[in-house]
Amino acid sequence: MEDSLLKLLPSLPSAIISDLLSLGVCVRCVFRFLNMRSVDFAAAIPSCYLLISHLQASMLDSGAQMNGSAEIVPKVGTDSEPQCAVENSAHTIDGGIVEPCIVCLGILQILDDNMHKESVSGTELQRYCYGAKQKIVEAAHKEGHEFDSFCLEVSLPAICVVRERALWYYLKQKYPEEALFSHNHETDHIVTLKEAVKWSLIAPLELLLGAKFDSNSLFRIALLYKHPESLAELDFLGGHVGGDAKRRRHGSVDSGPPAGLAAVAAARTAEAGESLTSVMRALATMSYDSFSRTFTWPPSKPITPCELATMCWRMPVFVGGRYLKYSRNISQSRWMIDDERMGEGSVQEVIGDVVFPPYKGDSYKFHAAGREDIDVRMLGPGRPFIVEISNARVIPSSAEIRKLERDINSLKEGWVKVRELRQVGIDACAIMREGESEKQKEYAAVVWLSRPVTEADFECLSSFKELELQQKTPVRVLHRRSPLTRPRTIHWMRCKEIKGTQNYFVLFLCTQAGTYIKEFVHGDLGRTFPNVGSILGCEADILQLDVMDVKMDFH
Amino acid sequence: MEFESWEGAAESSYKREETRRDFQSQREEEGVLQQNVDDTSCSSSTTESLFPYAEELPPRPPRANSCNYTHWVALDVGKDFHDQYVFRHANGLCVIGLLPTHVAFKPTPAVTAVDFNVGKQSRADLKVSGKRKKNAITLEPNSVLCKVMVGESFYLIRCCVRGVLLEVNERLIKAPGLLNTQADTEGHIAIMMPRPEDWAKASKVLLTLEQYRERRGL
Numbered sequence: 001m002e003d004s005l006l007k008l009l010p011s012l013p014s015a016i017i018s019d020l021l022s023l024g025v026c027v028r029c030v031f032r033f034l035n036m037r038s039v040d041f042a043a044a045i046p047s048c049y050l051l052i053s054h055l056q057a058s059m060l061d062s063g064a065q066m067n068g069s070a071e072i073v074p075k076v077g078t079d080s081e082p083q084c085a086v087e088n089s090a091h092t093i094d095g096g097i098v099e100p101c102i103v104c105l106g107i108l109q110i111l112d113d114n115m116h117k118e119s120v121s122g123t124e125l126q127r128y129c130y131g132a133k134q135k136i137v138e139a140a141h142k143e144g145h146e147f148d149s150f151c152l153e154v155s156l157p158a159i160c161v162v163r164e165r166a167l168w169y170y171l172k173q174k175y176p177e178e179a180l181f182s183h184n185h186e187t188d189h190i191v192t193l194k195e196a197v198k199w200s201l202i203a204p205l206e207l208l209l210g211a212k213f214d215s216n217s218l219f220r221i222a223l224l225y226k227h228p229e230s231l232a233e234l235d236f237l238g239g240h241v242g243g244d245a246k247r248r249r250h251g252s253v254d255s256g257p258p259a260g261l262a263a264v265a266a267a268r269t270a271e272a273g274e275s276l277t278s279v280m281r282a283l284a285t286m287s288y289d290s291f292s293r294t295f296t297w298p299p300s301k302p303i304t305p306c307e308l309a310t311m312c313w314r315m316p317v318f319v320g321g322r323y324l325k326y327s328r329n330i331s332q333s334r335w336m337i338d339d340e341r342m343g344e345g346s347v348q349e350v351i352g353d354v355v356f357p358p359y360k361g362d363s364y365k366f367h368a369a370g371r372e373d374i375d376v377r378m379l380g381p382g383r384p385f386i387v388e389i390s391n392a393r394v395i396p397s398s399a400e401i402r403k404l405e406r407d408i409n410s411l412k413e414g415w416v417k418v419r420e421l422r423q424v425g426i427d428a429c430a431i432m433r434e435g436e437s438e439k440q441k442e443y444a445a446v447v448w449l450s451r452p453v454t455e456a457d458f459e460c461l462s463s464f465k466e467l468e469l470q471q472k473t474p475v476r477v478l479h480r481r482s483p484l485t486r487p488r489t490i491h492w493m494r495c496k497e498i499k500g501t502q503n504y505f506v507l508f509l510c511t512q513a514g515t516y517i518k519e520f521v522h523g524d525l526g527r528t529f530p531n532v533g534s535i536l537g538c539e540a541d542i543l544q545l546d547v548m549d550v551k552m553d554f555h
Numbered sequence: 556m557e558f559e560s561w562e563g564a565a566e567s568s569y570k571r572e573e574t575r576r577d578f579q580s581q582r583e584e585e586g587v588l589q590q591n592v593d594d595t596s597c598s599s600s601t602t603e604s605l606f607p608y609a610e611e612l613p614p615r616p617p618r619a620n621s622c623n624y625t626h627w628v629a630l631d632v633g634k635d636f637h638d639q640y641v642f643r644h645a646n647g648l649c650v651i652g653l654l655p656t657h658v659a660f661k662p663t664p665a666v667t668a669v670d671f672n673v674g675k676q677s678r679a680d681l682k683v684s685g686k687r688k689k690n691a692i693t694l695e696p697n698s699v700l701c702k703v704m705v706g707e708s709f710y711l712i713r714c715c716v717r718g719v720l721l722e723v724n725e726r727l728i729k730a731p732g733l734l735n736t737q738a739d740t741e742g743h744i745a746i747m748m749p750r751p752e753d754w755a756k757a758s759k760v761l762l763t764l765e766q767y768r769e770r771r772g773l
C-alpha cells in the first residue's frame with residue numbers, strides 16, 4: 001500500500017469505511033465519499049480486505065480500542081485473502097468481472113486488465129477482463145493516430161448520480177453526527193465520479209500512451225460508459241427529466257449519415273452529457289421526500305457493470321494559405337451539374353489532393369475568403385483559404401507542410417499556386433469569415449468602350465473616390481439569391497492603356513467586398529448604376545477580370 | 556440596335572484563353588509571375604505582362620447582353636407588329652422587352668411614357684423578397700406587364716411566357732426614353748422566372764433570331 005495512504009489511515013473513520021465496503025461500495029468510491037482529495041487515485045488501490053486489515057492494525061496501534069471495533073469485520077472477511085492486494089482482482093464473479101460497485105457500477109474498478117483463474121468442473125479456465133486503460137490504448141492506436149497530447153472526454157451513466165444521492169441519504173441517516181455528511185446534498189462535498197475517473201486514468205495513460213494530458217489537446221479520447229440495466233431506474237424522475245426520458249424510450253438519437261467517427265462520438269458524448277445534466281438538474285431541485293418516495297437506500301447491488309465504449313478522434317485541424325489561380329477555366333470548388341464536371345478542375349481539388357492525404361483524415365472541407373468566378377483569375381498575393389481536415393491521424397511538421405506547398409507549386413498544369421501554406425488555429429477561420437464581408441478587394445478589368453478611349457476617360461474614372469453604386473442582385477445570380485438593391489462602394493479607380501488599341505483599357509479598382517465588378521462594367525441591363533458605361537456616356541463591356549488582392553490580415 | 560449573333564463568341568474567347576496560357580507559362584518560366592506573386596501592389600512593371608497585348612484582343616468583347624443570353628422572339632403579340640424579345644439567361648431567367656420592329660417605334664422611336672398600372676396593383680409595387688421570391692405573382696403569357704405610351708396612343712406589353720414576375724424596370728417610369736435608345740438593355744421591361752415546363756411550352760411558340768430576321772425581312 002502507498003505510504004501516503006498508510007499515513008492517512010489512522011485519521012479515517014474506520015467504522016464508516018467498513019460499513020461502505022460491506023454495502024458493496026468500491027474502495028475508490030469510499031475515498032470519494034470521504035472527500036479524500038489528497039489520495040492518488042491512479043496508484044494501486046488496496047483491496048477492501050487489505051484496507052480493512054490495515055485499518056484494524058492501525059487502530060490497534062493507536063490503542064483506539066473502541067467498542068464498535070468488532071464491527072470492522074463485515075461480510076467481506078478480513079485478511080483471509082491477503083494476496084488479493086489490489087482492488088481490481090477482488091470480488092470476481094462469473095465471467096471474470098468484478099462485482100460492480102453499487103455507486104460507480106464498476107467504472108472505478110475495471111481500470112486494468114486482469115487474468116482470472118477460475119475452477120470450472122475441475123479444469124482451470126482463464127478469463128480475461130479488459131480494463132479501461134488497455135481498451136483506451138488499443139483504441140488510440142487502432143487507427144494509427146499519432147499524437148503527443150490527449151484530452152479525455154468522459155461521459156457517465158446518469159444513474160450514477162442518482163445512486164450517489166441515495167448513498168448520501170443513507171450516510172446522513174446512519175451517521176447524523178458525522179460532519180462529512182452534514183450538507184443537504186452530496187454535490188460539491190464528494191469527489192465526483194468524473195474527477196475520480198480522470199484522476200485514476202490520466203497518469204497511467206500518459207505513461208502507456210507516451211503523451212501528455214492536455215484539456216486543450218485536439219486529440220480526444222472519449223470514454224462512453226453506459227449501464228443499460230439501470231435505464232428503467234431513471235424513469236422515476238419522470239417529468240423531471242422531460243424530453244430526455246422521451247428520447248431514451250425512442251432509442252438513441254439517429255447518428256444520421258456517416259459523418260465520421262468524430263461526429264458520432266461527439267453526438268453520443270453530447271447526448272450522454274445532456275442526459276446527465278438533466279438528471280443532475282432534476283436532482284438539484286428534488287426534495288428529500290420526493291426522492292425517498294421513489295428511490296431506496298442504500299442503493300441495490302447491480303447485476304452487471306457499466307459497458308465502456310472508447311472512441312478516439314482528432315478535432316479538426318486547419319491548414320491555411322493563400323491561393324493563386326491562373327486559369328479562366330478552373331472553379332474554386334468542385335462544380336458539378338447533373339454529374340457533369342464544369343471546368344477543368346477546381347482550386348479545392350488541386351490543393352486538397354496534395355494537402356489532405358498526408359493527414360490521413362476522414363474528410364476535408366475547403367473554405368476561402370470569398371470566391372471568384374470560374375473565368376476570373378486570382379492574382380496578386382492570393383486569396384486566403386483554409387483546408388479543414390477532420391479526424392487527422394497524422395500531423396505533418398511545418399517542414400513537411402512547406403514541402404506540400406512546393407509540391408502544389410510544381411504541379412505540371414500550374415494553374416493553381418499556393419503561398420504561406422501552414423497549419424493554423426481555429427481562430428483563422430473566424431478571421432477569414434469576418435474578412436470575407438468586411439474587407440476590400442482589388443481587381444483589374446480589361447474594359448472595352450463603344451468608342452475610342454480618351455485621356456479624359458481616365459481622368460474621369462480616377463477622379464472618383466468612394467463612389468457609391470446601387471447594385472441590384474445581378475441577373476446571373478438572381479434565380480438563387482434574394483432580389484435586393486445593395487449600396488456598394490468603389491473606393492478608387494485607376495486606368496492603364498493597352499498600347500496599340502483604341503477601345504480597350506485596363507481598369508484597376510478597389511471595391512467594398514460584395515461588389516459585382518462585371519456588372520459595374522457592363523451595367524447588367526442598367527441594374528447596376530452608375531456603371532462604367534453610364535459614367536463615360538457610351539457602351540462598356542468587359543473582356544476579362546482578375547482579382548488582384550483580397551485585403552485581409554491572414555497570416 | 557444590334558442583333559448580331561454571338562454564338563461564336565464563347566468559342567473564340569476560349570481560343571484566346573489557349574493562347575494566353577502559352578503566354579502565361581512562358582512568362583512563368585521567366586519568373587515574371589513569381590515576382591508578381593510576391594508583389595502585392597499592382598505597379599505597372601509587374602502588371603504589364605498580365606494583361607493582353609493589342610494583337611490578342613478581339614475587335615470587341617462578346618456583348619454581355621449577347622453571350623449570357625439566348626435570344627428569342629415573339630411576333631405580333633396580341634396585335635400585329637407588337638414584336639417582343641425574350642432573352643433567356645443560362646440560369647433560366649427571362650428578360651422581356653421590345654424589339655426594334657415593335658409598332659411603338661414606328662416610324663421613329665418616340666415612346667413618351669411607360670405605365671405599370673395594369674393589374675389589381677401596379678406591377679411596380681410588387682416587392683419580391685428572399686431567395687424563395689416571396690410575394691411574387693405568377694403571370695400568364697398573355698398577361699399585361701405595362702402600357703407603353705406614344706403620345707395619346709398606347710401599346711400593351713405582355714409576358715410571352717408563363718412565370719413568376721421578379722421585377723419590372725422601374726427606371727422606365729422616370730426615363731421612358733431608355734426604350735427609344737436602349738430597348739435591349741437598360742430599356743428592358745421586366746424579368747421573369749418561368750418553371751422549366753412552362754419554358755418548354757413557351758420555347759415551342761417563340762422564334763429564333765434567325766427566323767425573326769427572315770419573317771421581318773431584316
Ligand SMILES: [Zn+2]
Nearest residue numbers: 026029101104
Ligand atoms: Zn465505485
